[in-house]
Structure formats: structure tokens, C-alpha cells
Amino acid sequence: xxxxxxxxxxxxxxxxxxxxxxxxxxxxxxxxxxxxxxxxxxxxxxxxxxxxxxxxxxxxxxxxxxxxxxxxxxxxxxxxxxxxxxxxxxxxxxxxxxxxxxxxxxxxxxxxxxxxxxxxxxxxxxxxxxxxxxxxxxxxxxxxxxxxxxxxxxxxxxxxxxxxxxxxxxxxxxxxxxxxxxxxxxxxxxxxxxxxxxxxxxxxxxxxxxxxxxxxxxxxxxxxxxxxxxxxxxxxxxxxxxxxxxxxxxxxxxxxxxxxxxxxxxxxxxxxxxxxxxxxxxxxxxxxxxxxxxxxxxxxxxxxxxxxxxxxxxxxxxxxxxxxxxxxxxxxxxxxxxxxxxxxxxxxxxxxxxxxxxxxxxxxxxxxxxxxxxxxxxxxxxxxxxxxxxxxxxxxxxxxxxxxxxxxxxxxxxxxxxxxxxxxxxxxxxxxxxxxxxxxxxxxxxxxxxxxxxxxxxxxxxxxxxxxxxxxxxxxxxxxxxxxxxxxxxxxxxxxxxxxxxxxxxxxxxxxxxxxxxx
Numbered sequence: 001x002x003x004x005x006x007x008x009x010x011x012x013x014x015x016x017x018x019x020x021x022x023x024x025x026x027x028x029x030x031x032x033x034x035x036x037x038x039x040x041x042x043x044x045x046x047x048x049x050x051x052x053x054x055x056x057x058x059x060x061x062x063x064x065x066x067x068x069x070x071x072x073x074x075x076x077x078x079x080x081x082x083x084x085x086x087x088x089x090x091x092x093x094x095x096x097x098x099x100x101x102x103x104x105x106x107x108x109x110x111x112x113x114x115x116x117x118x119x120x121x122x123x124x125x126x127x128x129x130x131x132x133x134x135x136x137x138x139x140x141x142x143x144x145x146x147x148x149x150x151x152x153x154x155x156x157x158x159x160x161x162x163x164x165x166x167x168x169x170x171x172x173x174x175x176x177x178x179x180x181x182x183x184x185x186x187x188x189x190x191x192x193x194x195x196x197x198x199x200x201x202x203x204x205x206x207x208x209x210x211x212x213x214x215x216x217x218x219x220x221x222x223x224x225x226x227x228x229x230x231x232x233x234x235x236x237x238x239x240x241x242x243x244x245x246x247x248x249x250x251x252x253x254x255x256x257x258x259x260x261x262x263x264x265x266x267x268x269x270x271x272x273x274x275x276x277x278x279x280x281x282x283x284x285x286x287x288x289x290x291x292x293x294x295x296x297x298x299x300x301x302x303x304x305x306x307x308x309x310x311x312x313x314x315x316x317x318x319x320x321x322x323x324x325x326x327x328x329x330x331x332x333x334x335x336x337x338x339x340x341x342x343x344x345x346x347x348x349x350x351x352x353x354x355x356x357x358x359x360x361x362x363x364x365x366x367x368x369x370x371x372x373x374x375x376x377x378x379x380x381x382x383x384x385x386x387x388x389x390x391x392x393x394x395x396x397x398x399x400x401x402x403x404x405x406x407x408x409x410x411x412x413x414x415x416x417x418x419x420x421x422x423x424x425x426x427x428x429x430x431x432x433x434x435x436x437x438x439x440x441x442x443x444x445x446x447x448x449x450x451x452x453x454x455x456x457x458x459x460x461x462x463x464x465x466x467x468x469x470x471x472x473x474x475x476x477x478x479x480x481x482x483x484x485x486x487x488x489x490x491x492x493x494x495x496x497x498x499x500x501x502x503x504x505x506x507x508x509x510x511x512x513x514x515x516x517x518x519x
Contacts, residue, residue, distance in 0.1 A: 022207065028200040035193040036164035037101075040171045042186055096132030099125050168193050232313075234326040238285050240265040243322060252330045254306030270310060273301035280317055284324050293319045300331075348422040350400055351407035359421035359429055363482040366433055376476040377433045378443040381489035382450065384426040385468040385501040394463065401460045402467070409453040414446060429489070447471045447504045455502065468502035470494075475507075 103125030168190045172182065232253070233246035241264060245257040253268075260267065265281065266274050280297045287293050296318035302310040312335040315328040346358035354362065366377040384406065391399035403426065410420045410428055419431040430450070432443055454469040472492025474485055488507040496505040 025200055025203045025207065028196045028203070032164040032193050032196045032200065035189055035196065036167035036171075039168045039186060039189045039193070042189060043171045043175045043180070046175065046180055046183070046186075092132055096128075099128050099132065162197065164193050165197055230329070232326070232328040232330075234260075234328065235320055235322060235324075236265050236281070236326065237323040238288065239323075240281075242267060252305075252328075253303060253311060268304040270302035270304070277301050281324060284317060284319060288319060288323075303328075351404055351422050353407050353411075353428075354419060354421040356421065356423045359419060359423065359431065360482050360486065362419045362421075362431055363485060366431060367476060367480070367482060367485075370476070375434060377431060378473060378475045379485050379489040380430040380432065380443070380447055380450070380471055380473055381486065381493040382428050382430070382447075382454075382469050382471040383493055383497065384428075384454070385470055385497070387426040387467055390465050390467065394460075394465065398460050398463070398465065402458050402465055405458050405460075406454055406467075409456075410450060413450045413453045429486070443473050443475060444504060444506065447473055451502070451504060470497040470501050471504045472496055473504065473506045 103122045172186065172190065175182070175186070229246065230248055230251070231246075232248045233244070234242060234249075235244040237243050241262060242260055245260045247257055249255050249257050249260060266277055269277055277299050280299045284297065296316050299315050299317060301313055301315070303313050305311050310332075311330050312332045313328045314331050315326045318325050318327070346355060347353065348355050363377070363379065370376060384402075387399065387402070390402060403422070406428070407420070407422060410430065414420060414430055414432065415434075417433060421429050421431075423429055430446070432446055451469055451471060454467070457464040457466050470493050472489045472495065474488035474492060476485055480488075492505045492507040496503040499505065
């Protein structure tokens with residue numbers, strides 16, 4: 001009963017996975033092994049009968065041997081298809097069945113159970129085999145679900161298929177040399193083994209063709225995906241040489257893929273981006289050498305295109321059997337759009353000058369970096385006088401053109417390190433740092449230069465427009481906030497406008513800052 005359950009379990013395990021061709025080949029492998037061993041046992045039985053021994057007892061013993069051989073054939077066939085790490089249990093099971101089969105053969109061959117130094121051989125083999133069977137479930141793979149992979153048999157597996165035929169030929173040859181005659185059973189057994197070999201080889205060839213077709217179809221599928229992808233796929237060896245570049249490189253960078261193969265890494269990478277790129281590649285190389293492969297890494301860099309421009313590229317670097325693989329995407333348009341959005345968020349659309357948010361941030365930065373003994377920054381708040389009249393009489397287009405020219409004159413009136421901003425409408429501001437904002441007299445000199453530039457006529461088309469400006473000045477004091485400094489300059493500007501326009505006024509507290517302020 002136990003042997004019957006063992007046979008059933010092995011059949012289920014052997015048929016647990018794989019295609020029908022693989023399942024049939026396993027059955028044939030098991031039968032060829034069992035058939036060759038049955039042939040050998042039949043020869044031994046005939047030899048026993050020729051000696052005049054009890055044939056009925058030998059037949060009973062042979063039945064036990066046949067059961068052992070059938071189970072052994074299934075175990076060996078199953079073991080040959082398992083992965084190396086899962087073969088321990090099946091290998092021990094095969095050894096146990098061999099020992100049990102040897103025990104049964106000894107009972108057939110020896111009329112009286114033989115002993116060796118007082119130890120009964122047949123009983124010892126039986127006990128050893130049973131102990132091994134008991135140990136099988138506790139070994140690797142003994143209690144796990146059997147998973148048999150679909151793979152092509154190695155050369156050893158193909159050659160091993162002829163071993164049962166060799167066993168049959170040797171058994172028949174030994175029987176013939178001993179003077180025995182071939183009977184129907186022996187011929188039938190050998191014939192089925194030969195037929196099994198032929199069928200097995202045909203099935204193996206058919207399975208090989210199936211696997212080849214699947215491999216070709218899978219390769220064509222992946223080739224289509226790679227060739228049709230807009231991402232550039234690059235395979236780089238561990239020594240930093242380009243092994244493969246997908247056709248998308250021609251569209252993205254303008255290079256022919258075959259011209260890039262063999263080139264060293266980094267390939268046309270911006271000098272600033274070389275270090276982080278090579279650090280990511282080096283980490284992957286170290287992981288590959290240690291066998292501890294982690295997830296891929298994302299790297300952003302700039303790559304020189306064939307037209308001389310720089311392409312912003314985002315790459316995912318992952319492990320590959322031959323080195324590392326890059327999946328690179330051109331994000332130049334996205335980077336440009338992001339930069340444009342960031343610029344619009346902090347700059348005036350019409351004049352291109354910093355807006356109120358950026359100007360306030362610059363003022364705050366100037367106040368934070370000021371230390372003891374350094375000159376304080378100053379803010380100029382100015383408003384174009386009578387600008388509304390130009391807008392109402394000449395139209396908004398002429399008003400916009402005037403604002404653009406005014407912005408250019410403001411930038412030309414200050415140093416490169418100072419900041420000019422459009423706060424909204426016809427209101428502008430200037431942040432003076434260093435010597436320009438050191439004290440009220442110097443800040444006033446800059447304001448007078450700005451006022452002189454802004455009051456000159458504006459040539460717009462065929463029309464001249466004339467406006468003046470009211471300017472308020474506020475110099476930073478210890479502990480003042482950016483908003484307070486702007487508010488002080490705004491108040492001074494309204495005082496200048498109230499005094500008659502085209503004037504400059506200093507915030508009252510700024511008159512007391514004739515010397516550099518300290519904090």
C-alpha cells in the first residue's frame with residue numbers, strides 16, 4: 001500500500017508542471033529506466049530457474065523487485081528535471097529504493113539469506129533503505145511543492161537516454177554467454193525500451209523545436225518593443241564599454257547606433273554631470289561583483305547631441321547579465337517648460353524684470369547677509385507720473401511699450417549687482433547694496449540718475465511720450481523686516497508725489513543713517 005501511494009505521489013509530482021510533451025518525456029524516461037532494470041531482473045530469474053531453484057519463490061521476490069524498480073524509475077526521472085537545490089530529497093529517495101531493490105535481489109539470488117561477518121545482508125539492506133525513506137521528508141525539497149522548470153536538456157541528459165539500452169544489451173549478452181535462450185518476455189522488455197528511446201528522442205526534438213519557436217517569437221516581440229520605443233536603450237559592460245544602443249538614439253541624439261558601439265562611458269556627457277553618473281554605475285558594478293543586486297537607480301544628466309545642443313536626459317540604470325542597462329528618456333522640453341514656469345512665477349511677463357515676490361526675497365536675503373560693520377542696503381520705490389494719461393490717450397499698446405523702455409533705462413542706471421523689479425502697473429523698485437546703498441547721499445545720487453533717465457522723452461513709433469517719476473528712498477535699519485523696508489520706501493514715494501511729482505524723498509528715519517549701520 002505504501003509503495004502504491006509512493007508511485008501515485010511521484011506520478012503526480014512528475015506531472016505537476018510543464019507541457020504535455022515534457023510530461024510524456026518524463027514517463028518515457030521512467031519506463032526506460034524501469035524496463036532496463038526489469039530486463040536485468042528477468043535475466044537473473046531465468047538464471048535461477050536454470051539452476052533448478054524454487055521458481056515460485058523467485059517470482060514473488062521478483063514482484064517486489066519490480067515494484068522497487070518502477071518507483072526508482074519515477075524517482076530518477078523526476079530528479080533529473082528538478083533544480084539543483086531541490087534534488088536532495090529525490091536523490092536520497094532514489095538511493096533508498098536502490099538499497100531496497102538490492103535487498104530483494106539478494107533474497108532471489110541467495111537460497112539461504114547470506115551473511116557477512118554475521119550480519120544478514122538482505123535484512124541490513126532493507127533496514128537501511130527504510131531508514132533513508134523515513135529521512136526523505138526532512139530533507140531539502142522533501143516537504144515542498146515540486147516545481148519543475150521547462151528547460152532544454154543538457155548534453156548529459158540526452159546521452160543518459162541511451163544508458164537503459166546499454167543495460168539491456170549487456171544483460172542479454174551476459175545471458176547469451178551463459179548459454180541461456182532469449183524468451184518472449186525478454187524480447188518484449190528490450191523492444192519496449194528501444195521503442196521508448198525512439199519516442200523519447202522524437203519528443204525531445206519536437207520539444208526543442210517548440211522552445212526554439214517560442215524563443216524566436218519572444219525575441220522578435222522584445223525587439224519590436226525596443227526598436228519602437230522612444231527611449232534609448234543602452235547596454236554597457238562592466239569595464240565601461242558600450243555594447244548595444246537602440247535605434248532611438250538616431251532620433252533623440254542624432255547619432256547612428258552602430259557608431260556608438262564600443263565607445264567608452266561616459267559618452268558625450270556634460271562635464272558637470274559625469275561624477276554622479278559614474279558613481280551610480282560604480283555602485284551597480286560593485287553590487288554585481290558581490291552578487292547582492294539591489295534596485296535600479298535614476299540619474300539625470302545632459303548629453304551632447306549631434307547638432308551641438310545639450311539634451312536633458314533621465315536614465316534608469318539597472319543590472320544586466322553583461323553589465324548595466326540604461327533606459328534613457330529625452331526630457332529637454334519638460335526641463336525647458338519647467339524653467340519657463342519658474343521664470344514666470346518670479347518675473348514680470350511684460351518687462352522680464354523680477355516681480356514683487358522675487359524682489360521681496362532678494363531684500364530679505366540682503367538683510368540676512370548683512371553683518372556688523374557692513375553697509376546697509378537701500379530700497380528705491382518709484383512710480384511713473386501721469387502714466388495713466390498716456391494709457392488713456394495713446395492706448396495700452398503704447399503704454400506697454402513705454403513700460404518696457406522704462407525698465408531698460410532703470411537697469412542701465414544701476415550696477416549689475418543691484419536688483420530692479422516691477423511691482424505692478426507703473427510701480428518699480430530698486431534694491432541697492434554695497435556702496436550704492438551705504439548712506440542716504442549715495443542712494444540719492446542713484447535716485448537722481450534714475451530720475452534723469454526716466455524723464456527723457458520716450459520714442460514709441462512716430463510719437464514721443466514724456467513722463468516723470470516720483471521716487472522714495474528707505475535705508476535699512478537694524479531689526480527692520482523686508483515688508484517694513486518696502487513700506488517705508490512706499491511712504492517716501494507718496495510724499496514725493498504729494499510734493500509735486502518728479503521729486504525724490506527720503507524716509508524720515510533714513511536721515512539718521514549717515515553712517516554705516518551696525519547690528
